[in-house]
Amino acid sequence: ELEALEQEGRDYIQLLDKAAGLRKNRASLAEWEYTANITKENEDKWIQIRLDISKQDKVAWEETKMYKWQGFQDNTLKRMFKKYSELGVAALPDDKYQQLMRSVSGMEANYATSKICSYKDNTKCDLALEPDITEIFAKSLDPEELKHTWVEWHKTAGAKARANFTQYVQLYNEAAKLNDYKDVADWWQADYEVPNFEEQLAKLWDDVKPLYQQLHAYVRKRLRDMYGDHVVSARGPIPAHLLGNMWAQTWNNIESFTRPYPDKKEVDITQAMKDQKYTPLKMFQMSDEFFRSLNLTAMPQKFWQNSIIEKPTDRDIVCHASAWDFYDGEDFRIKMCTVVTGEHLRTVHHEMGHVQYYLQYKKQPSVFREGANPGFHEAVGDTIALSVSSPKHLRRVGLISGDAEDEQTEINQLYKMGIDKIVFLPFAYTLDLFRYGVFRGTTPPEDYNCHYWRLREALQGVEPPVNRTEDDFDAAAKYHVSANVEYARYYVSFIIQFQFHRALCSLAGEYVQEDITRKLVDCDIYQSVAAGNALGNMLKMGSSKPWPDAMEALTGQRAMKADGLLEYFRPLYDWLVAENQRTGEHIGWEPSKIHYC
Numbered sequence: 001e002l003e004a005l006e007q008e009g010r011d012y013i014q015l016l017d018k019a020a021g022l023r024k025n026r027a028s029l030a031e032w033e034y035t036a037n038i039t040k041e042n043e044d045k046w047i048q049i050r051l052d053i054s055k056q057d058k059v060a061w062e063e064t065k066m067y068k069w070q071g072f073q074d075n076t077l078k079r080m081f082k083k084y085s086e087l088g089v090a091a092l093p094d095d096k097y098q099q100l101m102r103s104v105s106g107m108e109a110n111y112a113t114s115k116i117c118s119y120k121d122n123t124k125c126d127l128a129l130e131p132d133i134t135e136i137f138a139k140s141l142d143p144e145e146l147k148h149t150w151v152e153w154h155k156t157a158g159a160k161a162r163a164n165f166t167q168y169v170q171l172y173n174e175a176a177k178l179n180d181y182k183d184v185a186d187w188w189q190a191d192y193e194v195p196n197f198e199e200q201l202a203k204l205w206d207d208v209k210p211l212y213q214q215l216h217a218y219v220r221k222r223l224r225d226m227y228g229d230h231v232v233s234a235r236g237p238i239p240a241h242l243l244g245n246m247w248a249q250t251w252n253n254i255e256s257f258t259r260p261y262p263d264k265k266e267v268d269i270t271q272a273m274k275d276q277k278y279t280p281l282k283m284f285q286m287s288d289e290f291f292r293s294l295n296l297t298a299m300p301q302k303f304w305q306n307s308i309i310e311k312p313t314d315r316d317i318v319c320h321a322s323a324w325d326f327y328d329g330e331d332f333r334i335k336m337c338t339v340v341t342g343e344h345l346r347t348v349h350h351e352m353g354h355v356q357y358y359l360q361y362k363k364q365p366s367v368f369r370e371g372a373n374p375g376f377h378e379a380v381g382d383t384i385a386l387s388v389s390s391p392k393h394l395r396r397v398g399l400i401s402g403d404a405e406d407e408q409t410e411i412n413q414l415y416k417m418g419i420d421k422i423v424f425l426p427f428a429y430t431l432d433l434f435r436y437g438v439f440r441g442t443t444p445p446e447d448y449n450c451h452y453w454r455l456r457e458a459l460q461g462v463e464p465p466v467n468r469t470e471d472d473f474d475a476a477a478k479y480h481v482s483a484n485v486e487y488a489r490y491y492v493s494f495i496i497q498f499q500f501h502r503a504l505c506s507l508a509g510e511y512v513q514e515d516i517t518r519k520l521v522d523c524d525i526y527q528s529v530a531a532g533n534a535l536g537n538m539l540k541m542g543s544s545k546p547w548p549d550a551m552e553a554l555t556g557q558r559a560m561k562a563d564g565l566l567e568y569f570r571p572l573y574d575w576l577v578a579e580n581q582r583t584g585e586h587i588g589w590e591p592s593k594i595h596y597c
């Protein structure tokens with residue numbers, strides 16, 4: 001009797017999953033049409049289709065509730081029912097659902113179409129984030145130009161989103177409660193399926209903080225050398241507009257004038273890429289070739305036909321890089337306003353990692369076609385990029401020339417990796433600690449900007465270039481806040497990608513602990529079928545099992561730990577401690593003198 005009921009449940013859920021897959025395909029196509037051509041008409045179409053789909057989701061959800069799945073024997077079947085027993089934002093009444101969608105698409109359109117006036121020519125007012133503003137932050141060494149650009153961007157992309165954001169918080173929290181969560185913070189954390197997710201984030205930060213503080217102190221000194229102590233203080237936070245990135249989330253653009261051994265050869269590959277006539281298409285083909293060298297899956301023909309890899313000139317699109325699964329097993333795309341730089345070569349691999357995950361789990365039921373947890377999906381491409389960024393690989397593809405490593409070039413290489421990976425962690429941690437407080441109501445709207453900067457000063461040791469007030473709303477000047485994309489996934493990714501990298505490097509015979517001829521920093525898993533097969537097997541699981549099972553399949557570990565990252569950067573940490581002692585640099589930062597609360 002029980003088996004018969006379970007078999008009935010299995011037949012039902014398989015039919016439901018196919019129908020759900022078709023709805024996801026329709027929703028993805030409508031979202032693509034809107035974000036690849038931002039018009040009122042396409043926004044209305046997208047919202048209408050999602051409203052229509054939510055009605056079908058609700059009917060399916062009512063049906064699913066009639067099955068006594070909790071008592072089933074088959075764990076995979078139970079897991080499918082558990083995921084389908086959560087309706088999502090469709091639980092909102094139509095009018096509130098529409099309002100929620102409008103507030104998010106309004107913020108996203110504002111972000112994507114924001115333009116500012118040039119500092120050098122205030123009649124030129126068509127500067128967009130990509131490529132114009134990004135290039136100013138990558139190249140300008142003029143603190144006044146950087147300050148102007150920072151302030152103007154935060155005015156148009158941040159402050160203007162505050163009203164929509166406040167409504168979004170209210171409605172999204174209502175949806176959370178209708179799904180039996182306390183608030184959206186609770187809902188977002190449920191995706192990680194561990195009872196103490198926030199404590200785990202705090203523990204990881206405790207583990208990495210000493211390394212970050214040493215790197216922060218060293219960079220603050222080199223910036224003070226560059227700009228003078230009237231611009232960069234000796235003991236305070238670092239002004240956020242001087243770090244080469246609008247959000248100070250990665251500092252790779254200041255590498256050329258802050259690296260430990262400046263007389264060693266340039267390791268920035270952007271110039272070499274330009275000299276060698278790289279194109280966006282070549283960057284994508286290189287990445288595809290790397291995945292194929294691991295015996296993973298080639299990008300299908302439709303990918304090359306349907307993707308948008310350069311910014312169109314005839315319309316507004318969402319330029320923030322994204323990878324898309326259309327849930328039909330054939331149609332996978334990337335949309336990216338690619339420019340020929342080392343930073344975008346890494347981003348291309350990041351996005352191609354998403355598509356490789358889609359390709360590996362495409363045979364799963366559609367409900368399991370997602371990352372083992374959201375951090376896994378963000379870690380795949382970055383893990384490959386750790387090999388691509390190694391001197392060994394860059395020499396292999398001719399992007400850097402000359403001799404093998406010596407102690408000083410290795411420190412320069414670790415520094416280059418550290419100002420990309422280590423400095424990102426407190427930024428990522430801040431962004432969702434801020435939003436957890438917003439969704440919980442511990443941060444009321446009248447304190448949004450003050451709390452945002454308190455967290456950024458406390459964790460990242462950065463300060464805004466000018467005073468801030470509650471007329472500002474700087475958090476929304478970051479894409480993921482305006483586009484309602486959870487961010488702890490990147491914090492998790494930047495930790496677990498080093499656990500993945502270490503496991504893959506062992507499998508590739510590229511890394512042996514304590515063997516100085518096979519160090520993690522110079523590991524390149526290129527062409528290792530052993531590594532590729534292990535990675536592929538983990539990716540094929542999708543979210544069919546709890547993520548510790550997937551993590552264990554690849555690394556033997558069942559928890560996210562900072563040990564991979566700390567081992568990778570150990571030589572840099574030792575060097576920074578010695579260097580900061582030599583220069584007598586103050587470690588940490590005193591309260592900012594900028595007024596923002």
Ligand SMILES: C=C(C[SeH])C(=O)N1CCC[C@H]1C(=O)O
Nearest residue numbers: 249320321322347350351490
């Ligand atoms: C490239 C993407 C698309 Se999923 C991205 O948003 N990333 C990749 C790393 C961190 C984060 C960011 O840009 O803030």
Ligand SMILES: [Zn+2]
Nearest residue numbers: 350354377378
């Ligand atoms: Zn991503």
